[in-house]
Each structure stands twice: as structure tokens, then as C-alpha cells.
Amino acid sequence: MADPRDCVLTVNAGSSSIKFGLFEAGAAPAARMTGLVERIGDGPRIKAEDGDGASLVKRDLTAAEGADHVSALATVLALLRERFPAARVIGVGHRVVHGGVAYDRPIRVGAAEMAELERLSPFAPLHQPHNLAGVRAAAATFPDAPQIACFDTAFHRAHPFVNDAFALPREYYDKGVRRYGFHGLSYDYVAGELARVAPHLHAGRVVVAHLGNGASMCGLLGGRSVASTMGFSALDGLPMGTRCGQLDPGVLLYLMQQEGMGADEISDLLYRRSGLLGLSGLSNDMRELLAARTDAARQAVDYFVFRIRRELGALAAALGGLDALVFCGGIGENAHEIRARVCDGMGWIGLELDEGANAENARVISAEFSRVRVLRIPTNEEIVIARAAVALIGGEARAAAE
Template sequence: MIDAVLVLNAGSSSLKFALYERDGLALLCRGGISEIGRAGKVKTSGPRAAGLTAGGAPPTGADRDAVTRWLVSAIRRLDGVTLAAAGHRVVHGGARFSAPVRIDPAVMAELETLIPLAPNHQQHNLAAIAAVEAAWPGLPQVACFDTAFHRTLPRLAQLFPLPRELTEQGIIRYGFHGLSYEYIAGLLPDLLGTRASGRVIVAHLGSGASLCAMANRASIATTMGFTALDGLMMGTRCGAIDPGIVLYLLNQRTMSPAAVDDLLNTRSGLLGVSGSSSDVHVLEESTDPHAAEALELFAYRVVREAGSLVAALGGLDAFVFTAGIGEHSARLRRMICQGMAWAGLQLDAGRNDRAEGRISRDGSPVDILVVPTDEELPIARSLERLIGGDASQQGDTG
């Protein structure tokens, strides 16, 4: 019998998952369920993927709770596999949670108070935890936080120039995408040798996008702030803008707070500037000049923010591209590297087009890498550290 651990990353209409063998964390299967509430499409891969879907797909129109119950039931049916624990990506850990934590009612209650800081993510993360508890009562569960990696930020990097009482109430820079950055940081010694402990910028560029400046493989500056709306231009999020624009929209355009929230989070970014799509591949194939301008603005904003991180680091030894756009868009990588040439980035065009692991020219002062990220594996590792030997005693209570 194989003891396994389940990792879940829940969104508003999707559920990503990975199942690992506890002994050595060998991957049993991974996948995602999209269009939750509508078609409920399932994609899986890995040696146990076929067994997972042998009993059929989730019911059409099933909500997130029903989909989560389906997944847990499917894992129960896997021959020779028993589930020992579940781990969850939770976007916001606030000021208190600087490391993964075993979930109990008190932890859940505190995490619920953070929903306003990540309204598009946190509630879905917590709902998945509740759904697993309902489907498998007593199963050990662990929360791993996207904010935790950035708790190493120096105090000045955390502060906003606001009245001190607001800072003391927790209005500080938290940063996000920490699980991705944790995974990349763990790979850097093999990829960069002694430079791994030097001055590194990691660019997590996907539908959500941010940059992280690392020194000694720890976060010292990052572009996202109090919420995941700050920093870079993203797929549908605006990133950093003049806060006076928000006041103008509220006071002069008489938009409601909900309408402004929708504008900044779901109708801006690549989608808003192009007027057509948030998908980089679609924009790259388009002949519409607005699509080209959206891509140019995306690259420009990355270059501007990266310049500020070079200043925070005092120089640059390596630049790492990761996540969907970073891994797959040679065009945007080229535009960003051209804009960062002043900082020592020298791109090899052929290597970039082939998306090789190292895309910098030989002799480039700055190493440029393309590294696929994995936000699930750090959660599985944290599960093992926190659950230890007691998970096997929980058994299947369903």
C-alpha cells in the first residue's frame, strides 16, 4: 500500500492538484479541473492518471465543493493507494503566518479574516480546505502561503509611506507567488553554482505576474504588495497605477467600489490594453496594433520594475524567467532582455527561440535562464515536514 499526499490549488473556476507518494515524493499524478460549475473538464498526467478518471468525470455543472468531493473519492478508488494528508496553496498568510501551518479551526478562523486582502483567491483556497474536511473528516491538512517566502523582506522594503498606525495594523508589503519563488530558489545552486547566492531576479510571468529580487536565495524586494493587484501589468489586472485614478473613478466618475474592483482586477492589464484578449499567444498571433501595444507595455513595465530591483540588489548576476509567459513567450523574453541590456543581459537569439534552459550568450555578464516552475512540490515537502509520522494513523474515516 502506497501512502500518498494530495496537493490542491483552488481557484474560482478551476482546481489544480498533484498526488505524490510520501516516500521520496515521487509524482503519482497531477492535473487540473477547469470550467467548474459548467463542463468540469479534467486533464491528468502521470503513472496513476488513468486510474483517477476510471470512474468517470465530475458531474456536469458541479460546483467546487462537489468537484473536490469527486477528486477525493477518485483517490479513494485508486488501487493500492491511501491518502495520508492534504496540502493547500493559500494565497495570503498575513503578518502572522510566515511558514506552513497545520490547519485547525483557529487557523481557519484567522485565515478567513484575510479574505479582503486577496478576495479573488483566499475564499476559494479556504473553501477547498473545508470541502476536503467534509469529504474526509480528520484527514491532516496543511496550509502553505504565497506570502511566506517574502517574510524575509527588510523592514524598509515592507513599509508603505502611510501613517504609522496603519502599518502597525498590518498594511505592509507582503508579496505573492512565494511558492513558485521557493521552488526556483531551491534549484538555483544546481543552475548557477556559486552565483546562486548572488543577486538574482526571478520573473514569475503568467496571468498573474511579479518579480522577486533574491540575495542569498532569500527575498529582499518584490513587486506585488499589500494585495496581488500591485506591481506588474498582468493578464486582466492593472498592476501599479496612480492611486489618484481610483479616487477619480470613485468621486468624479461616481463608480461604485465594486465596479472599480472589477475594472482593476478583471478588465485591465493585457485584456484592457489590447481590447481583445489576456492570452499572450493570441496577442502574438494578432495583427491588431492594440495587441502589439499591449505586449510592448507588458515588457516595458517588467523592465521598469526590474530596474528598481537591480537598484535594491546593488547589481545583477542572474535573471530567471518562469511561469506560463516566462516559459513560453520567446518574443516577450526578447523584448524584456533588450530593455535590460544596460544591466548586462546579453540574449542568445537562437537559444531563446528554442527556450533552452540557459538563453544568455556565452560570456554574458548576467546569466539568463528559463526554468519551469512547480508550485505543488514545495507544498508536498512542507506536508512531510509538518505531518511527519502521525498521518499514517489517521486512516480512511470515510
């Protein structure tokens, strides 16, 4: 029986935020604390709840507490020691965006693995460096606890070749220029929830729309990813808060040849100044755009919805039909107007929405007679990380005992 003091810590370091959680290290990890540091470096805030949803802390951070990811993680660890002084962290699970070709499952991170993951940073420049900074900081704080990486790309590594390759000379595919897909931890959680609450849908053809500041869609067949809107990088597919989504490569040639832009300028444009922010000229926050009355804000939302609808049709074709559509992510879970607009006029694919259930943010939001079921499933990447960390630590312990 596991010691109740034994816990695993989860760290999900994004471009401007850190999600964290403390979980009991039992067979079914239960949350003791979950929280978020947001707006790192620009008015940082922290909030955390206990396992029952009661608030533990909700306040602004000082510049010293949240100036960067290192100081923000130090603040999280101080909160952990203050609120749970008896907890023994026996492992730390990390969301790492890119695992490349080699890593298709969670791993313990040592020096060799860290070097390989550093090599992949150019593939995910907005996320990977922060993910790895979290690994280093946690390792320094808990030197005896294994650091376990859980990869967003791993869920998609079984893609068929046609959904994995670009039509470039084969040498580039062999070098790793492929369609990796991302948000895999979120899709893993949703697939698991479907298997639990609707096994008949899990066994079928499902499109999951992870819609947030980062946005993508994934086609699942029998719970496994067969196609994703994101490709080589987290720029591809749907427009996002500040990222462009699908883009003709000729635009990049134009920016270089005619605008005289270098790699750093183009990277800043595509990752930080495009998407909903770039189209609206106002905000990357869907709540602000829906409340705004400007033409540019309306057009940004229109474009976002149009691309989701277009990718929904494409993924249904890749799956050979559609049995269910699942919304998750910050926008997908909370913006009922966006869900309604995505589903409007989709009767041709067998999809009919229940407007009342949708407005109430119910789990099942499709009409009773809809052939395609539509669900809203709040995602939980942290529990996926916690389960993986507990399983890996337990597996290592069993192997050592044999």
C-alpha cells in the same frame, strides 16, 4: 520506512482553476498524479498525468462536474479514488495565498487558524475564498488527514522595512497594511532549483520573473526575497491577464468621486476587466495577443514588456546589481518572444540573450559571454506544497514519539 500506500494530496485552488497532485509521502515526495481543472464554471476541462507524464484523463466536464470549485474538487477526488484506490491520503497540502503577518511557514489548519485565514480574505478576494473552500472540502473528504496550509506570502516575510512598508501613518502598518508579496511558492521552488543546479547563482543577486495570468517579479539575495513587485494585494506591480498592476491611488479617488463607482464595481474593474484583457479589448491570453494583428493587442503586449523591463531595473538597483535573471510561469516558460523582448537592449546591465537557445526553450538562454546569466526554469508549486506537508507530518510524528 514510509508505507508506499501513504500519499499526500496537494490542492492549489485559483480563481478559475484547481491544480492538484498526489505524491508518495516519502523523504523525497514523488508524483503519482498531477493535473488541472480549468475554466471552472465556463466550459470546464480536466486533465491529469501519472508520474511519468502519461495521460490519465483529458476531457470536458459536465456542468454538474465543474460548475464551481466545490463540484470541481469533488470530481478530482472521484478521479483519485478511481485511479488509486489503494492510496491512503495521510495529509492534504493547500496553497493559501495570504498568510498575513503571523504565518511565515506552513501550518496545520484547525478551527482557530481557519478563522484567522477567513479574516484575511479581503486582502486577497480573488483567491483566498477559493483556497479556503478547498481546505473545507478536503477536510470533509479526509477527516482524519491533517490539512496543511502553505502560504504565498510566507517567502517574503523577511523583507527589510523599506520594502515592507507604505508611507502611511504608522498605525496602518501595525494593522497589517504592508507590502506582502505573492507567488512565494513558485519563488521558493526556483530558489531551491538554483541551489541545486547553480549554487553560485543562488548565493548571488537574482531576479525571478513569474509571468503568467498572474504575474510578479522578485529580487533574491542569497536565495531570500528582499523585494517584490506585488504589494498589499495581488493587484500591484506588473499588469496581468485581467488585473491592472501598478496604479496611481488618485485613479481610485477619481473612480469614486467622478464616476460614482462603489467598492464592488472598482474591485470588478481592477481584478477582472483590466490588465491585458482591458488594454487589448480582446483577450487575457498572451498566445492570442501575440497572434492578433490589432493595434490594441500590440499595445497591450508592449505595455506588459515595458513594465517587466522597468521592474527589472528597479529590482537590480534594490539588489545592488544582478547576477541572474530567471523566467518561470506560463508566459515566462513558453513565450520565447516575450523573453526576447524583455532582454533586448539590456546589455547595459550585462545581459545578452542567445536567440537560438531562447527559441528552443532551453534551460540556459543567455549568450556565452553574457555577464548576467538568463535561465528558464519551469516552476512547480505542487512539489513545494508536497514537501512541506510531508515535513510537517513527519515532524509531528517524531514529536509525538519523543
